[in-house]
Amino acid sequence: MKAGEVQASGPYRYVRNPLYLGSWGMIAAMAFLMPPTGALFTMVLLTVFLMRLILAEEAFLTAQLGEPYRHYLSAVPRLIPRLRTTLPPSSQQPHWLHAMIAEINPIGVFIIFAFLSWSYNNRLMIQAILVSFGVSLVVRALMPHVRKENSTIA
Amino acid sequence: MKATKIEFRFRVVIMVAVIFLGFWAPWIEPWASRASIAERIPVLEWLALELSRHGLLSFTAASPVVIVCAALIAAKSAALRIWGTAYLGPGTVNSSR
Numbered sequence: 001m002k003a004g005e006v007q008a009s010g011p012y013r014y015v016r017n018p019l020y021l022g023s024w025g026m027i028a029a030m031a032f033l034m035p036p037t038g039a040l041f042t043m044v045l046l047t048v049f050l051m052r053l054i055l056a057e058e059a060f061l062t063a064q065l066g067e068p069y070r071h072y073l074s075a076v077p078r079l080i081p082r083l084r085t086t087l088p089p090s091s092q093q094p095h096w097l098h099a100m101i102a103e104i105n106p107i108g109v110f111i112i113f114a115f116l117s118w119s120y121n122n123r124l125m126i127q128a129i130l131v132s133f134g135v136s137l138v139v140r141a142l143m144p145h146v147r148k149e150n151s152t153i154a
Numbered sequence: 155m156k157a158t159k160i161e162f163r164f165r166v167v168i169m170v171a172v173i174f175l176g177f178w179a180p181w182i183e184p185w186a187s188r189a190s191i192a193e194r195i196p197v198l199e200w201l202a203l204e205l206s207r208h209g210l211l212s213f214t215a216a217s218p219v220v221i222v223c224a225a226l227i228a229a230k231s232a233a234l235r236i237w238g239t240a241y242l243g244p245g246t247v248n249s250s251r
Contacts, residue, residue: 006249009236010241018238027173032177032198032224039197042176046169052157053165059156068249092245099240106232113225120217122196124174126177132172 004067006071009092015081016058016073019048026106033125039058054078104139198224 011018027046031039058078061069075087112128116143119125161168183190198220207218216239 004248009245010245010249011237018234019242020165020229022233022235022238023169025234027169029224029228029231030173031176031218032201033195033196035179035182035199036200037182038176041179042172045172049157049161049165049168049172052155053162055155056157056162062240069247072247089250090245092241092243092248094238094240095243096240098237099242101239103229103232106228106235110225110228110232111235113228117221117224119200120199122198123193124248136182 005063005088006068006075007088007090008072008076009090010094011081013076013085013087013089014083016076016078017054018081020054021079021081022106026109029109030129032113035123038061048085101139101143105132105136 007084015021024046028043031042034042058073062073072087076082076085088102109129112132116128117127155164178186179194181184182194199217201220202213202216205211206213210216211219223241
């Protein structure tokens, strides 16, 4: 990254950590299936843990990229997305198919809540979440490029 | 406050462990069987009960409201993760000049 006008693509123009924010939301949805104290435990611990990961990642990127990244830090909020942005879009092209395959688990969690929750069968939903997680692990293991590109995220 | 290298390396394992503990909640009943864990009242049902207990909604109306809220959170999170992953690459954030 050279010094100059900072550009960002997709959600990174509105929020710096969309993947961590998405992970937090996915786990918050899963917490609806936990006992209340288990949900509280999970959300408190994971919020602290994700914040620690974000701070480490941002410190690393600031050290690596310098002034342009500091400009990006001041222009884009860390976790609460902005509705409008002044940051110009970069030329980065989206890879939607790759993203859909890489994000099988959050898609699975959504499908479970959208369709299975109406059965009011908690055991079935927990089992379905385990299956969704298992499938996402298998897909990542079979597709090395998915694993590699997502190694920088949660 | 920053995560250590070990935390970063094992972040998925740590997150899975915390989620597992959240489902298990061993402080409720340490040696609970899988069947009894699945039969505990989940937040989904507990929230609907609380809403009806406080007279905000009847239990029959509160249950779908809570389910729709959970599904919306899951939908927004999945959309955000797909959007973020689709644009992840060397040019995600760059400098033009």
